[in-house]
Ligand SMILES: Nc1ncnc2c1ncn2[C@@H]1O[C@H](COP(=O)(O)OP(=O)(O)OP(=O)(O)O)[C@@H](O)[C@H]1O
């Protein structure tokens with residue numbers, strides 16, 4: 001719960017993801033590349049939560065920024081021979097931000113279904129461009145030969161994915177910190193206001209459209225950085241970063257975890273990608289069936305996602321506990 | 333002399349339906365002015381045009397002598413125009429405090445601050461709490477707006493508008509749907525508002541109108557039928573025919 005009545009202190013549960021990530025690093029060294037992938041998608045989901053969960057912008061095109069960031073980081077290396085990781089990240093962030101402003105300024109005047117279709121159209125167009133511009137993107141074969149220098153000139157991307165994991169973890173930590181700041185700030189409260197009642201926001205003098213463009217751009221930038229991280233850790237970019245599919249995937253991950261709850265963006269990708277890694281390898285034919293069933297169950301029975309369910313159970317348990325202890329107190 | 337608010341030949345049609353026809357309207361600074369008329373007369377539409385929520389088909393609107401006909405809603409609010417809604421329009425799931433604080437933050441120009449937590453902005457919170465206290469809502473600040481009794485929700489409507497420190501306040505049926513005991517309470521709060529605010533109130537409750545307003549405009553089918561002080565309106569035969577008659581057997 002953000003806003004003017006919120007308690008903004010960091011609760012102990014908020015450290016759990018970082019403790020879990022640390023434990024993962026030491027206990028599961030053979031899964032570090034999957035781990036880095038999860039961290040990247042958490043960052044991506046976090047950027048989506050900012051616009052969908054807080055500002056209420058509904059989109060099926062968030063992969064446009066993720067994919068553009070991914071390709072930009074790669075192309076900076078293959079075409080310009082710039083292999084400095086932070087320069088690649090900055091380039092991806094800047095290009096994604098530009099696309100965010102440019103498309104946001106056009107489509108955020110619309111709402112609901114029109115908006116949904118426009119966001120989808122933009123990422124579909126980018127997919128087609130990436131597919132056709134073979135000389136630049138490698139087309140359907142993907143963009144290989146991406147090089148990334150050691151981080152700070154020292155930490156080489158190693159075969160085991162240790163550097164990649166820690167690199168992504170630090171990026172995610174910074175992203176989380178920024179998003180957490182944003183949503184608890186007056187700006188975040190204002191976004192919640194737009195989501196809750198746009199008519200009222202207009203009537204209290206908020207330039208709603210500009211505010212939406214602003215948050216859309218911030219979110220696009222973050223998604224672009226997430227995409228660049230994917231390129232840098234894989235040293236490859238494929239067409240699967242653009243279009244409806246990755247947009248849908250990230251949306252499903254966020255819905256699974258819980259929309260507008262900050263940590264739903266953490267839980268969703270963990271559950272989804274681990275299940276995918278396990279199921280899709282062993283039972284590829286059941287994978288989408290499984291995830292579809294899970295999604296239906298969540299949407300029908302736990303509209304707040306997995307995290308919403310956890311919150312509900314905890315509240316129930318707490319009230320039971322209180323009842324019991326007060327009953328015990330009165331029995332005495 | 334500058335009028336707080338003025339319209340010139342304001343017209344609005346929805347397709348074939350004309351809901352505002354050549355409305356020339358003036359609101360004096362500090363006015364207590366009522367706009368009355370039967371259901372569907374075009375009162376809410378008139379307010380929506382004044383705030384910029386909908387565009388007039390033709391005509392002009394002035395705020396304090398400045399033309400605002402094509403100005404955005406946000407800019408009109410910055411020029412001192414506040415409103416409440418006939419149909420309660422709150423941030424339903426947010427605490428009452430946040431409902432008001434969002435407006436206060438917009439007015440102060442703090443709504444785009446991105447770093448310090450909202451709950452650490454004491455200046456915004458204190459001002460909001462103070463405002464809630466003057467409306468008798470001090471104890472409800474932490475409750476979700478949707479959990480308040482309806483009469484109090486109508487007061488939160490007013491509180492949000494007051495958070496903008498308006499020079500002109502448009503109240504669209506502030507007591508709509510409220511039980512009569514609460515109507516009295518709302519009226520008493522409205523009577524306490526600063527004399528510097530020019531108020532235009534739309535209301536169906538004639539008792540309330542005649543107690544509150546110093547001037548009354550009667551709107552019928554998008555046209556101003558008559559305007560004048562309450563005594564004149566009460567005595568006007570045409571008004572009785574089209575409006576007061578209807579209201580008594582409605
Ligand atoms: N967006 C719209 N499109 C078409 N017709 C509309 C629209 N808004 C209002 N109307 C019509 O315009 C007329 C005036 O409506 P308005 O809400 O302004 O009346 P009102 O005087 O506020 O009535 P009430 O006392 O019931 O609130 C009504 O006939 C209504 O149906």
Ligand SMILES: [Mg+2]
Nearest residue numbers: 375376377418
């Ligand atoms: Mg009305």
